Amino acid sequence: MRYFAPASLEEAINILLEHEGAIILAGGTDVMVEKRSGKIEPSAVVDIKKLEGELRYMRLSDDRLEIGSLTTITDILHWGKLPHEVTSLKDAARVFGCHEIRNRATIGGNIAHASPGAEFASTLLALDATVQLAGKDGKRELSMEDFFLGPGKANMERGEVITGFSVPLLSGSSSCYMRASRVDGMDLAIINCAIRLQDLDAENLAVRAAFGAVAGKPIRIVEAEKLLAREDFEGVKRLLFDTLNPRATSLRAAPMSKKLLAGNLAEDTYKIAKERLAG
Amino acid sequence: MSVEIKINVNNRDYRLIVDEEDTLLYVLRERLHLTGTKEGCGNGECGACAVLVDGEPVRSCIILAAEMNGKNIVTVEGLSKVEKDGTVKLSPIQESFIEEGAIQCGFCTPGFVVASSALLEKTKDPTDEEIEEYLSGHLCRCTGYATILKAVRKAAEKTR
Ligand SMILES: Cc1cc2nc3c(=O)[nH]c(=O)nc-3n(C[C@H](O)[C@H](O)[C@H](O)COP(=O)(O)OP(=O)(O)OC[C@H]3O[C@@H](n4cnc5c(N)ncnc54)[C@H](O)[C@@H]3O)c2cc1C
Ligand code: FES
Ligand code: FES
Numbered sequence: 001m002r003y004f005a006p007a008s009l010e011e012a013i014n015i016l017l018e019h020e021g022a023i024i025l026a027g028g029t030d031v032m033v034e035k036r037s038g039k040i041e042p043s044a045v046v047d048i049k050k051l052e053g054e055l056r057y058m059r060l061s062d063d064r065l066e067i068g069s070l071t072t073i074t075d076i077l078h079w080g081k082l083p084h085e086v087t088s089l090k091d092a093a094r095v096f097g098c099h100e101i102r103n104r105a106t107i108g109g110n111i112a113h114a115s116p117g118a119e120f121a122s123t124l125l126a127l128d129a130t131v132q133l134a135g136k137d138g139k140r141e142l143s144m145e146d147f148f149l150g151p152g153k154a155n156m157e158r159g160e161v162i163t164g165f166s167v168p169l170l171s172g173s174s175s176c177y178m179r180a181s182r183v184d185g186m187d188l189a190i191i192n193c194a195i196r197l198q199d200l201d202a203e204n205l206a207v208r209a210a211f212g213a214v215a216g217k218p219i220r221i222v223e224a225e226k227l228l229a230r231e232d233f234e235g236v237k238r239l240l241f242d243t244l245n246p247r248a249t250s251l252r253a254a255p256m257s258k259k260l261l262a263g264n265l266a267e268d269t270y271k272i273a274k275e276r277l278a279g
Numbered sequence: 280m281s282v283e284i285k286i287n288v289n290n291r292d293y294r295l296i297v298d299e300e301d302t303l304l305y306v307l308r309e310r311l312h313l314t315g316t317k318e319g320c321g322n323g324e325c326g327a328c329a330v331l332v333d334g335e336p337v338r339s340c341i342i343l344a345a346e347m348n349g350k351n352i353v354t355v356e357g358l359s360k361v362e363k364d365g366t367v368k369l370s371p372i373q374e375s376f377i378e379e380g381a382i383q384c385g386f387c388t389p390g391f392v393v394a395s396s397a398l399l400e401k402t403k404d405p406t407d408e409e410i411e412e413y414l415s416g417h418l419c420r421c422t423g424y425a426t427i428l429k430a431v432r433k434a435a436e437k438t439r
Contacts, residue, residue: 032343047346099415100326103335104337185415
């Protein structure tokens with residue numbers, strides 16, 4: 001395996017294109033584990049950490065939050081300026097791995113890995129974020145819905161690099177992320193749920209609800225959003241129990257327990273988001 | 280293929296030719312013979328291999344040595360000081376681990392000690408919750424953790 005540490009994005013893209021089987025190395029917390037276990041055998045790794053000056057940032061504009069792909073989970077957890085509308089990002093960072101993993105793991109790696117239960121996948125999906133990619137033909141931007149294709153599969157061409165994410169900050173909105181896991185400490189989610197609420201008028205709420213580890217990729221469930229907007233929690237539980245079809249290959253829980261858990265988790269997540277909307 | 284790296288480990292500069300696939304853990308143990316750092320799981324889950332890179336605890340089993348060019352690394356060996364007369368002066372956290380008997384087989388201890396010392400660099404007065412949170416990714420299969428927490432609390436008192 002070759003190791004490259006390019007000093008520019010252009011150089012990184014060129015190396016990725018020149019070397020068949022080359023992959024990007026960010027924090028390495030997925031790459032190194034999968035390489036050591038033999039799950040992947042990259043011909044080369046392209047370490048992009050020299051691009052931190054360009055790709056490690058969190059910036060606020062008028063109505064958006066911009067997050068660079070090399071932003072670490074620790075960066076997100078400790079950023080004092082995180083707007084209250086996107087508190088779900090902090091929820092996700094708080095339960096993520098452990099201190100030492102958070103120090104290395106990046107948000108770009110979390111999304112690029114396209115694991116169905118990744119902490120920031122459902123979170124960014126519920127927040128209606130877009131992902132920004134750079135490749136040899138220039139830049140493009142995709143919705144999170146269009147980005148995830150299946151377990152470990154993302155809408156990325158060879159030679160493309162995620163440069164960042166753009167998250168809308170809606171006025172009168174709030175968000176929450178929660179996961180169900182076996183232990184409170186370091187664990188991956190059995191399932192997870194992220195919700196964004198927005199006040200439309202005195203009576204109506206707009207709800208976006210995303211679920212992780214219930215299918216081959218993180219998904220939004222529009223019917224569940226409608227029921228949550230009416231606070232019909234029993235309806236949500238029934239709907240998710242009846243319609244979810246989790247993969248039986250999951251290591252963390254049987255499909256039946258995921259189906260049973262989903263509605264309860266959605267209710268809890270919704271209620272916290274609602275409290276945040278008021279407070 | 281191999282690659283040249285310059286690193287500082289425990290206040291000593293090294294210039295090494297390493298294999299591109301070598302982990303930091305491998306280079307520390309097998310090339311620099313700093314065997315205090317342990318390999319438990321080898322996939323980022325247990326914390327036995329924790330070292331400080333530019334002051335922050337990370338897991339050396341899932342980092343390539345090649346990524347470390349230009350970095351400052353501290354291993355458990357670097358926490359104690361050797362006095363002029365050759366005696367070794369342990370750090371407060373090491374002393375507390377001994378005093379509280381926060382060790383059984385000792386395999387997890389270097390990781391706990393290294394991570395705890397980084398915590399105490401940041402906060403002189405960590406709450407129990409902060410200690411637990413900071414060390415939550417470290418596994419010990421022997422002690423049951425109570426003595427470890429006690430040792431960290433004691434070291435915090437000593438350094439205050
Ligand atoms: C002990 C442990 C605990 C963990 N706990 C959690 C957890 O609680 N929640 C969770 O979601 N995950 C967890 N993970 C998984 C992992 O830490 C995350 O997915 C992490 O965010 C990956 O980021 P990274 O920077 O380390 O990515 P890397 O391992 O460097 O890369 C991951 C993948 O993304 C690609 N990639 C990286 N950056 C880019 C980019 N900018 N553009 C395009 N492709 C890119 C790489 O080629 C690779 O395929 C854990 C892992 C370990 C070892
Ligand atoms: S050996 Fe590195 S975390 Fe277990
Ligand atoms: S003392 Fe044996 S693993 Fe911790």
